[in-house]
Every structure is written in structure tokens, then in C-alpha cells.
Amino acid sequence: MSTPPSQRVSIIGGGGNVGATIAFALLAKGVSVEVLIVDKADNAAHGQAMDIDDASFSLPGTCRIGTFQEAGQSDVIIVTAGARQKPGESRSSLVDRNYEIIGSIMESMKPIRPTARILVVSNPVDVLTDIAQKTSGLPRNQVLGSGTYLDTGRLRNELSVITGVSSTSIHAYMLGEHGDNQFVGWASATIGGQPLLSHPKMAGVDREAIHERVRRKAYEIIEAKGSTYYGIGLCAANITEALLYNTSQVYSVTNYVERFGCYMSWPAAIGRGGVEQSFEVRLDDAEKKQFDVALDAIKSACAKF
Numbered sequence: 001m002s003t004p005p006s007q008r009v010s011i012i013g014g015g016g017n018v019g020a021t022i023a024f025a026l027l028a029k030g031v032s033v034e035v036l037i038v039d040k041a042d043n044a045a046h047g048q049a050m051d052i053d054d055a056s057f058s059l060p061g062t063c064r065i066g067t068f069q070e071a072g073q074s075d076v077i078i079v080t081a082g083a084r085q086k087p088g089e090s091r092s093s094l095v096d097r098n099y100e101i102i103g104s105i106m107e108s109m110k111p112i113r114p115t116a117r118i119l120v121v122s123n124p125v126d127v128l129t130d131i132a133q134k135t136s137g138l139p140r141n142q143v144l145g146s147g148t149y150l151d152t153g154r155l156r157n158e159l160s161v162i163t164g165v166s167s168t169s170i171h172a173y174m175l176g177e178h179g180d181n182q183f184v185g186w187a188s189a190t191i192g193g194q195p196l197l198s199h200p201k202m203a204g205v206d207r208e209a210i211h212e213r214v215r216r217k218a219y220e221i222i223e224a225k226g227s228t229y230y231g232i233g234l235c236a237a238n239i240t241e242a243l244l245y246n247t248s249q250v251y252s253v254t255n256y257v258e259r260f261g262c263y264m265s266w267p268a269a270i271g272r273g274g275v276e277q278s279f280e281v282r283l284d285d286a287e288k289k290q291f292d293v294a295l296d297a298i299k300s301a302c303a304k305f
């Protein structure tokens with residue numbers, strides 16, 4: 001490696017499956033960055049850092065174990081620490097176990113670099129992002145969560161099979177909550193400037209079945225292999241790339257939406273400053289009802305902490 005990477009990303013919880021996969025995905029994408037693996041389990045962090053750094057010999061990035069203090073001074077801090085779902089368990093049920101972990105991680109990193117951006121991945125991500133913002137003291141636009149970006153990818157893959165159009169050319173979002181109250185923004189969805197629902201291959205499609213498959217996919221994976229990490233690994237790496245390279249990509253991430261008065265999984269443009277723009281999404285009457293349920297679920301969970 002001739003020039004060492006100038007930007008640093010720390011992954012708290014990087015000794016686990018999701019954190020290590022994000023580290024690997026970042027490096028494999030060719031992002032020029034120093035990745036620090038930080039975990040309360042030293043041995044796991046050490047092993048993951050060494051294993052991932054083995055992949056860096058032909059890549060611009062590097063990976064090593066790091067401390068909470070170093071993490072606090074990073075450009076981007078990714079949080080994947082905490083309990084994960086057991087088979088059949090909902091994401092929201094993790095909040096009691098994970099909210100204290102988030103608070104203690106923020107304390108361990110202080111003083112946090114004022115320009116750092118925090119990306120929360122631990123579940124329930126919408127609520128934990130709110131807790132991370134409050135306990136870190138960073139401005140709201142610098143603290144975001146992975147939100148329904150992964151669910152949106154699952155939705156677009158389904159729609160791609162039906163329409164025969166690449167998933168990256170389908171503008172459709174899973175909205176609201178990265179949890180059981182997520183819903184499809186059908187009314188705002190487009191392909192090539194045309195409303196998705198007017199695409200000939202969408203006629204007669206069972207939309208509720210698509211919604212349900214997307215909503216249940218994580219449960220299915222956890223039932224089969226214990227946890228999910230490849231999909232979220234690439235999603236979090238893409239968001240991190242947008243934060244480091246100021247790409248202004250629009251992803252449905254957990255961001256603080258002023259007019260809702262809380263964090264929510266909603267489309268936003270991501271750049272160097274964090275969340276740079278959050279968008280108005282047109283909802284039909286049924287979606288407005290689903291939106292109200294999701295908003296209420298997130299607000300009442302946040303109010304408890």
C-alpha cells in the first residue's frame with residue numbers, strides 16, 4: 001500500500017456478524033479507508049480485524065482492531081453492537097436490551113469528534129438512532145440509521161422479477177419503520193418516469209403478498225440460518241461510501257424528519273454532512289393510515305427512553 005487511507009471508519013460491534021460483514025463489504029467495494037474493529041469482546045474483534053485485513057492486500061483500504069477512544073475520533077462511526085433477534089422475535093422487542101448498550105457506547109467514545117457521522121445499524125434501528133443522537137450530543141443530521149434501505153432492496157428485487165427492469169431503475173421505497181410496521185410506498189413508485197402501478201406487468205399482481213414477503217424476509221432468514229448479515233453489510237457500506245465521498249445518493253435511511261417530529265425510515269440524500277435532504281413522499285389514503293401506525297409506534301417507543 002503506497003498511500004495510507006486518509007479517512008477512518010470505526011465499527012462498534014465489529015466482532016460480530018453484521019459489523020464484520022460491513023467492514024469486509026467496505027473494503028471489497030474498493031473504498032480507500034482505514035476500518036477499525038471495536039468490540040467489548042477483544043478476541044472476536046482481534047480475529048475479525050486480522051481476517052478482514054487479509055483481504056486488503058489488493059485493495060486500497062485497511063483493517064485493524066481499535067479502541068472506543070479512537071472510534072470517537074473517526075470520520076464515520078458505525079454501531080452494530082447489541083443483541084440480535086432470535087427466531088420468531090420482533091426487532092422492537094430488542095429495545096430493552098439494546099438501548100443501554102447504545103448509551104454506554106456513546107459515553108465510552110467521548111469526546112466525540114464534532115464532525116463525526118454516526119450510522120446506527122443495531123435494532124430496533126429507528127428508536128436506537130434517536131437514542132444515539134441524544135446520548136452522543138451530535139446534531140440530528142449527523143446521526144442516522146440504516147432504516148428501510150435493506151427492505152427497499154428486497155422490494156426492488158421482487159419488482160425487478162415481475163417487471164423485467166433492473167432493480168436500480170425502479171424507484172420504490174419501503175417506508176416508516178425497519179420493523180413490523182414498514183409499508184410499501186406504492187403511490188409514489190415509478191419506473192422510467194412512469195407510475196409503477198401502470199406498468200403492464202403489474203396488472204393483477206398481489207401487492208399485499210409482496211409487502212408480506214418483504215416484511216417477513218428477515219424472519220425467514222433468521223429461522224433458516226440464525227441471523228442476517230450480507231444484505232445489511234452491503235447496505236451499510238453503501239451508506240458509508242455516500243458519507244465519505246459526498247455522493248448525495250438517496251436511500252431510505254432512518255433520519256430525523258422535522259415535520260414528523262421524530263426519526264423515521266424515509267428517503268433522504270446522504271452526503272458528507274450526513275443527511276442533506278429529506279423528501280416529501282406522496283401517500284394514498286391506505287398508506288397514510290400505515291404511516292400513522294408506524295409514526296405512533298416509533299414515537300411511543302422513543303418516549304419510553
Ligand SMILES: NC(=O)c1ccc[n+]([C@@H]2O[C@H](COP(=O)([O-])OP(=O)(O)OC[C@H]3O[C@@H](n4cnc5c(N)ncnc54)[C@H](O)[C@@H]3O)[C@@H](O)[C@H]2O)c1
Pocket residue numbers: 012013014015016017018019038039040041044080081082083084085094098101104105121122123125146147150178227228229232
Ligand atoms: N438494521 C438492519 O437492517 C439489521 C440487519 C441485521 C442485523 N441487525 C442488527 O445488528 C445487530 C448486530 O447483529 P449481529 O448479527 O452482528 O450480532 P452478533 O451477536 O454477531 O454481534 C454483536 C456484537 O456486539 C458486541 N457488543 C455487545 N455489546 C457491546 C458493547 N457494549 N460494546 C461493544 N460491543 C458490544 C458483541 O460482543 C458482538 O460481537 C443486532 O441488533 C441486529 O438485530 C440490523
